[in-house]
Every structure is written in C-alpha cells, then in structure tokens.
Amino acid sequence: MSLLEVKNVSKTISNKTILENIDLTLKEGEILGFLGPNGAGKTTTIKLIVGLFRITEGDIIINNYSINENPQKAKSSLGVIVENPAFYPYMSGYENLKHSYRLQNGAPNKNRIKEVLNIVGLTDRIHDKVKKYSLGMKQRLGLAQALLHQPKILILDEPTNGLDPDGIKEMRRTLKKLASEEDIGIIISSHLLSEMELMCDRVTIIRNGKIIANKILDESNNSSIYKLNTTNNIVARKILNKKIIRNISRNELILECSEIEIQRSIRDLVEGEIDIKYVNKEKVSLEDYFVTVTKDGSDISESIDD
Incomplete structure (x- = not known):
C-alpha cells in the first residue's frame, strides 16, 4: 500500500522553476533514501510534503488525503525532523517531550512517552537538561518527538548526524525495526551514502529539480x-x-x-x-x-x- 504519492509536482518561486514534474512514492514498511547534490531540490520537496511550502502544480497524497484539499488530515500522518531538531535547552528531555505531546495531542501520555524512549534508547539520560546533550542524543530525542503521535510516515533529514559508529548502527536498527514491525514508511535525506546503502530499500535521486533515477538496493535486483x-x-x-x-x-x-x-x-x-x-x-x-x-x-x- 502506498502511504505517500507525490504526483507531477512543480514549484516555482519568483518565476524560477525550483522543482519540475516530481513523482515520488513511498510504501508501507519501506525505507526510501532521497538523495541529491546540494541545491538539487531535496529540502524544497520535503517542505512541500510537510506543508511548509505551497505547491505550484500537482498534488501530494498522504495516507489517502490530498495536501491541497485536506492539509490537516494529510499532515497528521507525518512525523518529521527537518534539519536539526530544536528543543528548549534548559528543560529536560522528558519535559521537552511532554511539551511536544501537549502541543500535538493535549494532555501528555506517559505510557506513549515511555514507549518512544525505549524505541530510541534514551531512557538513561531523559531527565538531564537538553543543554547537556550531545548532538547524537539530540538526534535520538528528535526521533522520539517525531514518533509521539504514532505517525504512518517518518521524514528524517540526516538522522545519523553526530552519532558515533555504535550510535549509527543502533539508529539503523531502530529505523529498520520501525519499518518492518510497525509498517511505518520512512524517507531519509542524507549525504552519508554508505549508510544509505545499508539502511534503505530503495533510493530516489534528484538533480536540478528533477528526479533522475530510482534504484532498488536489494541485492536480488537483476539490474x-x-x-x-x-x-x-x-x-x-x-x-x-x-x-x-x-x-x-x-x-x-x-x-x-x-x-x-x-x-x-x-x-x-x-x-x-x-x-x-x-x-x-x-x-x-x-x-x-x-x-x-x-x-x-x-x-x-x-x-x-x-
């Protein structure tokens, strides 16, 4: 089942075409690497999917809802970390998650917060102030924040940024588990291609605002x-x-x-x-x-x- 369909989407800013006829799909349980050189259009595409930019032409269907016709319903299925996750540094990680949950869902659900902390492996330091967190710990906290409302789709920008080799391996294991066991579709934008090769089922490559390649990374693929x-x-x-x-x-x-x-x-x-x-x-x-x-x-x- 397709969780996301980007259909013939174009974006023009000040009469300049930034994206042209973009088509992109994401299925349940799939990890998709969204790759491209700097300035290729990755961030613009992601911002269109999450509703930060308006589409010039085309449509984006998220969990059967059009972002043009029903943006709130469409965006409710997304969990997103675009660029570096932002937190209140003088609050603990736990307090930050409670605040995020309150903004998204109302009264904090302690059981759900505990679940996502176990998923990302941050239970030991969750009551420390975020200003004491390493960049890698902030990445884990960002993932926990994105998972709070049980999204069907995760969109992650450089999720392994700041992690040591063990942390990268653990993040890979976590994301693969979310995809395989929870049927969550995951889009990852990253420049760490060796890690993308280990983590992703498929990659879509964009250059100069156009999709130029789709490649299945399964070794059994006959191409x-x-x-x-x-x-x-x-x-x-x-x-x-x-x-x-x-x-x-x-x-x-x-x-x-x-x-x-x-x-x-x-x-x-x-x-x-x-x-x-x-x-x-x-x-x-x-x-x-x-x-x-x-x-x-x-x-x-x-x-x-x-």
Whole structure:
C-alpha cells in the first residue's frame, strides 16, 4: 500500500522553476533514501510534503488525503525532523517531550512517552537538561518527538548526524525495526551514502529539480552496470540511447540494464555493424552510482560528438 504519492509536482518561486514534474512514492514498511547534490531540490520537496511550502502544480497524497484539499488530515500522518531538531535547552528531555505531546495531542501520555524512549534508547539520560546533550542524543530525542503521535510516515533529514559508529548502527536498527514491525514508511535525506546503502530499500535521486533515477538496493535486483567499448561509440551511443546512463570518455559507454537487455543491446550493435571491443559487468556501490547519475555530462557528450 502506498502511504505517500507525490504526483507531477512543480514549484516555482519568483518565476524560477525550483522543482519540475516530481513523482515520488513511498510504501508501507519501506525505507526510501532521497538523495541529491546540494541545491538539487531535496529540502524544497520535503517542505512541500510537510506543508511548509505551497505547491505550484500537482498534488501530494498522504495516507489517502490530498495536501491541497485536506492539509490537516494529510499532515497528521507525518512525523518529521527537518534539519536539526530544536528543543528548549534548559528543560529536560522528558519535559521537552511532554511539551511536544501537549502541543500535538493535549494532555501528555506517559505510557506513549515511555514507549518512544525505549524505541530510541534514551531512557538513561531523559531527565538531564537538553543543554547537556550531545548532538547524537539530540538526534535520538528528535526521533522520539517525531514518533509521539504514532505517525504512518517518518521524514528524517540526516538522522545519523553526530552519532558515533555504535550510535549509527543502533539508529539503523531502530529505523529498520520501525519499518518492518510497525509498517511505518520512512524517507531519509542524507549525504552519508554508505549508510544509505545499508539502511534503505530503495533510493530516489534528484538533480536540478528533477528526479533522475530510482534504484532498488536489494541485492536480488537483476539490474547491473556494464561498461562497453566499441569501434564507433558515437553511433553506438545513438543505438543504445535509452539505456545509457552517461558517456565517461571517448572510449567507453556505461549502461544500466539486465543481463537479457545487455544481450539484446549487443545484438542491436552487431546488426548496426558496430564491432564490440569489450563489455565489462561492474560491481558499483551506491556512492559510485550516485556520482555517475548526478555528474553533468554535457561537456563529455559534446566532445564525443565533435
């Protein structure tokens, strides 16, 4: 079941298009990594989802409610940490959570507060003043705050920021447990790609205000990266245009496709009288994939076509 559908959403500010025709989905129990270079449009997209910006075109459906038509109902399903969570430093962590619960739901529910503290592993220091908390502890407190009203969707910006390796591992375990056992859908925006590869089921990549890639991170996924060199890469590029991620040099093309598709591509090249020098199947990390699909290849395309 889809918990979130971003449908053909665009955002224009002062006649400048910030986002163009964004489509994004999130299912129950799924952890989605939302990735992109600085200034790509990640934060703007998140602010549209949580209702901090108005949509110029399109719609966002959250737990079956349109944010255009019923924003309060739509937003009630969200738990959000956008940028660094803010707290009252001279209040304890527990007092901050009681205050947050009061603002969202009325009288504080001590049992629910206890539940979320156990989930995030912050029971030992919860009565300390927040000004004494490390950045990592504030991240845990922020997650607890976001979980108070039992949201169906969590949206987290750099949730492992400030955590040591053990803390990162524990946060990963916590989020995966929330997704698998509570059927919560989670969107994570982070620059820590190695961690995203371990944590996420799927990634969506945005560049220059447009979605440019969706990739399943399950190892059983049959899509692979192939490096290809031919006797005429200019013509080969035209034959394989829809499968090419990017030209990386005059002598090599890079494709993402299944084994069946690469076999079909080789046949297409042979039928086009293009001789193949080599085809190499590559093991590509999420970091390598991200760099490949987000790097501007216009200068390389021009050099090949010369």
